[in-house]
Amino acid sequence: MSKEISDGNARFMAEFAQGNAAAVGELYTENARLMAPNRDAISGREHIVAALQGFMNMGIASIKLDTVEVEAHGDTAIEEGRYTLKTADGQTADVGKYIVIWKDDGGTWKLHKDIFNSSQPAE
Numbered sequence: 324m325s326k327e328i329s330d331g332n333a334r335f336m337a338e339f340a341q342g343n344a345a346a347v348g349e350l351y352t353e354n355a356r357l358m359a360p361n362r363d364a365i366s367g368r369e370h371i372v373a374a375l376q377g378f379m380n381m382g383i384a385s386i387k388l389d390t391v392e393v394e395a396h397g398d399t400a401i402e403e404g405r406y407t408l409k410t411a412d413g414q415t416a417d418v419g420k421y422i423v424i425w426k427d428d429g430g431t432w433k434l435h436k437d438i439f440n441s442s443q444p445a446e
Contacts, residue, residue, distance in 0.1 A: 325393050327432040328402055328425055332388045335434075339375070340385045348372035351434045352426055358438035384411040388421075398427040399435070406439060417441050 331350055338346040348368050351357075357365040357374055365374050387407040394401045402423045408416040421439035425432045 325395075328393055328400060329390065331425070331432055331434070332390065332404075336386055336388060339379075342379055342384075344372050344375040344379060347375050351437070352428050355433070355435050355437065358436070360440045378408075382410050383408050383416055385409045400425040400432070405442075417443060419443070 335347055335350055338350075348371055351368050351371050353368050354366070355368060355371060357371045359365070359374065365371055385408070387409070388404055389406070390402055390404045392403045402421075402425060404421050404423070405418070406421055407418050410416050419439055419441040421437070423434050423438075424436040426435035428435075
């Protein structure tokens with residue numbers, strides 16, 4: 324299961340870097356929730372894809388995910404990690420931490436609950 328999560332994160336980073344929000348969205352369960360900072364939770368794959376496209380439109384060109392720990396719990400797993408967001412010119416836009424609850428969705432591990440927040444001081 325750790326390999327599946329590692330592979331999922333690799334695909335997430337690659338598809339995001341290609342600007343393919345729809346492909347990143349396929350890594351989420353149909354009824355997933357994305358909890359980004361400073362906004363209400365986003366529910367459902369369709370709305371998550373729109374939010375991902377919004378991040379891309381804001382100038383975020385890549386995401387680097389670094390897993391700190393994974394705990395398995397039957398058909399779910401909890402991943403703790405760190406992220407770095409970069410712009411197209413390679414500038415760091417944000418760094419922070421995240422928790423993802425992964426779910427075995429018909430034999431494929433997918434992001435089910437995704438929460439992240441910045442480690443940067445508030446402006």
